[in-house]
Amino acid sequence: MKKPSKLEAINLDAYYGDFHALKSINVAMEEKAVTAFIGPSGCGKSTFLRTFNRMNDYIDGFRIDGQILLDGRDIYANDVQVDELRKEVGMVFQKPNPFPKSIFENVVYGLRIQGIKDKKILQETCEKSLRQAAIWDEVKDKLDKSALALSGGQQQRLCIARALAIQPSVILMDEPASALDPISSAKIEELIYELKKDYTIVIVTHNMQQAGRVSDYTAFFYMGELVEYAKTKTMFTSPHDTRTQNYITGRFG
Amino acid sequence: MTNSEKNRLKDKAFQVFGVFCTFIGLVVLAIFLIDIVIEGIARIDWDFLTSLPSRRAASAGILTAWAGTIWILILSALIAFPLGIAAGVYLEEYAKKTKLSNFLEINIANLAGVPSIIYGLLGLELFVRFMKLGGSLLAGALTLSLLILPIIIVTTREAIRAVPRTIRDGSFALGASKWQTVWYQVLPSSFGGILTGVILALSRAVGEAAPLIVIGALAYVPFVPSSPMDEFTVLPIQIFNWTSRPQAAFLTNAAAAIIILLLITFLLNGVAVYLRHRQQKKIKW
Ligand SMILES: Nc1ncnc2c1ncn2[C@@H]1O[C@H](COP(=O)(O)OP(=O)(O)OP(=O)(O)O)[C@@H](O)[C@H]1O
Ligand SMILES: [Mg+2]
Numbered sequence: 001m002k003k004p005s006k007l008e009a010i011n012l013d014a015y016y017g018d019f020h021a022l023k024s025i026n027v028a029m030e031e032k033a034v035t036a037f038i039g040p041s042g043c044g045k046s047t048f049l050r051t052f053n054r055m056n057d058y059i060d061g062f063r064i065d066g067q068i069l070l071d072g073r074d075i076y077a078n079d080v081q082v083d084e085l086r087k088e089v090g091m092v093f094q095k096p097n098p099f100p101k102s103i104f105e106n107v108v109y110g111l112r113i114q115g116i117k118d119k120k121i122l123q124e125t126c127e128k129s130l131r132q133a134a135i136w137d138e139v140k141d142k143l144d145k146s147a148l149a150l151s152g153g154q155q156q157r158l159c160i161a162r163a164l165a166i167q168p169s170v171i172l173m174d175e176p177a178s179a180l181d182p183i184s185s186a187k188i189e190e191l192i193y194e195l196k197k198d199y200t201i202v203i204v205t206h207n208m209q210q211a212g213r214v215s216d217y218t219a220f221f222y223m224g225e226l227v228e229y230a231k232t233k234t235m236f237t238s239p240h241d242t243r244t245q246n247y248i249t250g251r252f253g
Numbered sequence: 254m255t256n257s258e259k260n261r262l263k264d265k266a267f268q269v270f271g272v273f274c275t276f277i278g279l280v281v282l283a284i285f286l287i288d289i290v291i292e293g294i295a296r297i298d299w300d301f302l303t304s305l306p307s308r309r310a311a312s313a314g315i316l317t318a319w320a321g322t323i324w325i326l327i328l329s330a331l332i333a334f335p336l337g338i339a340a341g342v343y344l345e346e347y348a349k350k351t352k353l354s355n356f357l358e359i360n361i362a363n364l365a366g367v368p369s370i371i372y373g374l375l376g377l378e379l380f381v382r383f384m385k386l387g388g389s390l391l392a393g394a395l396t397l398s399l400l401i402l403p404i405i406i407v408t409t410r411e412a413i414r415a416v417p418r419t420i421r422d423g424s425f426a427l428g429a430s431k432w433q434t435v436w437y438q439v440l441p442s443s444f445g446g447i448l449t450g451v452i453l454a455l456s457r458a459v460g461e462a463a464p465l466i467v468i469g470a471l472a473y474v475p476f477v478p479s480s481p482m483d484e485f486t487v488l489p490i491q492i493f494n495w496t497s498r499p500q501a502a503f504l505t506n507a508a509a510a511i512i513i514l515l516l517i518t519f520l521l522n523g524v525a526v527y528l529r530h531r532q533q534k535k536i537k538w
Contacts, residue, residue: 058425086426097422159423
């Protein structure tokens with residue numbers, strides 16, 4: 001049985017000024033599944049990922065044509081509030097970027113800016129999110145310590161906890177493990193595996209093994225085009241396009 | 254002599270020359286300081302700090318002058334601090350890269366280089382005459398605020414720019430608005446740097462005499478100002494006044510007042526250095 005699609009791009013073109021970064025992309029992503037974006041550097045993976053929470057809005061000269069649908073609703077429509085969208089679509093970045101505040105304040109930041117002040121709600125959310133991100137046991141005794149004192153891997157899981165705290169339904173991850181050591185990286189992968197029970201996850205990665213391990217679907221991009229999109233198993237065993245094949249087998253990129 | 258020996262010799266020669274140049278500035282400054290201290294230090298006592306000005310050098314004090322300086326310092330800070338930060342935040346975080354914002358930017362940089370006496374003339378026209386503030390503390394503080402505003406704007410922008418893009422992205426991605434991101438992330442992280450800039454700007458303002466003389470600050474004020482609308486004098490004007498008298502005793506007074514003015518400046522700079530140091534220790538990206 002096919003699950004409904006959570007995220008969908010329809011004839012999506014994206015431009016940085018004159019530069020055509022994404023070329024008529026059509027793709028539908030399944031709910032509560034992990035979709036991996038792969039492709040050589042500069043092919044537009046991050047650009048595409050960032051259209052789902054409209055993070056590109058801040059870049060001068062950036063514009064899109066076409067539609068991005070979240071639960072069937074166009075997120076670039078005029079009546080969409082960006083802050084509401086981002087409560088629904090969380091994001092984790094390549095480099096862990098904890099705020100220079102305490103661990104606790106990092107996790108509840110998303111709630112605070114929504115105006116939530118209730119101590120009990122904040123504390124409960126903090127614990128729940130940290131547990132979900134599999135970092136609770138490591139930090140439970142130092143919630144009031146600076147988040148900058150954590151290791152890189154811990155910081156990244158903290159950033160995931162921070163994204164979970166506002167209860168999104170989609171989590172975007174742009175190379176979340178590329179700046180981490182192999183053990184931390186493995187922890188993030190395990191975490192993604194756990195999280196996909198409740199969340200729709202889109203992850204950009206340069207690591208083919210990682211894409212193979214964590215994702216259900218894979219999309220291969222090349223120079224702004226979506227070359228191939230299929231179940232990960234299918235793509236890795238019998239890719240259609242020669243470019244996909246070359247990339248997966250490491251012949252370029 | 255081989256070529257490489259020649260090069261080494263040149264290298265050495267330049268080093269010596271460089272050291273000489275560095276020291277020349279320091280030595281001149283040191284001689285000046287020592288001279289001032291020898292001349293003035295004995296003159297500083299409680300009476301000197303708490304006496305009103307007088308025509309007799311021996312009984313003249315700098316109470317009104319340093320009180321005026323402190324007044325000016327605080328008023329200028331209150332005026333220039335919010336304006337400068339707001340302008341810096343706007344230019345750095347909000348302004349789109351348009352022709353207008355380019356124009357504004359270039360002109361702010363230019364303003365920082367305008368001679369202070371020109372600001373005095375502007376203050377005279379705008380605050381003293383047009384706004385009818387007279388030669389009051391408020392008119393003086395407004396004038397000096399204009400003078401230091403460009404410096405504050407520039408340092409604010411630098412401090413804000415030092416906050417990494419990734420922090421802003423993290424905040425936006427959690428649904429924060431631009432204003433919330435500035436308020437909760439950017440300003441707290443850059444506050445030390447901004448404060449440092451503001452204090453350094455103020456320490457420049459403390460030393461200014463020319464623009465205040467132009468707007469009509471007086472050398473002789475027989476009372477301590479008690480409101481922003483009062484007439485006033487400041488230490489640099491008092492010093493200027495004393496150094497232009499023929500009697501040697503007044504020169505001694507001037508030297509003593511210079512020591513006090515330098516102390517205030519060093520104190521401000523010390524606070525700025527301390528704040529910057531603490532900021533660097535607290536936040537390592
Ligand atoms: N802010 C920007 N302004 C102009 N061009 C940009 C900007 N950001 C990205 N680009 C261009 O858009 C193209 C796609 O960039 P993008 O960051 O999406 O690539 P990517 O697939 O994520 O690469 P990587 O694997 O290196 O992260 C690149 O050619 C890049 O030069
Ligand atoms: Mg990228």
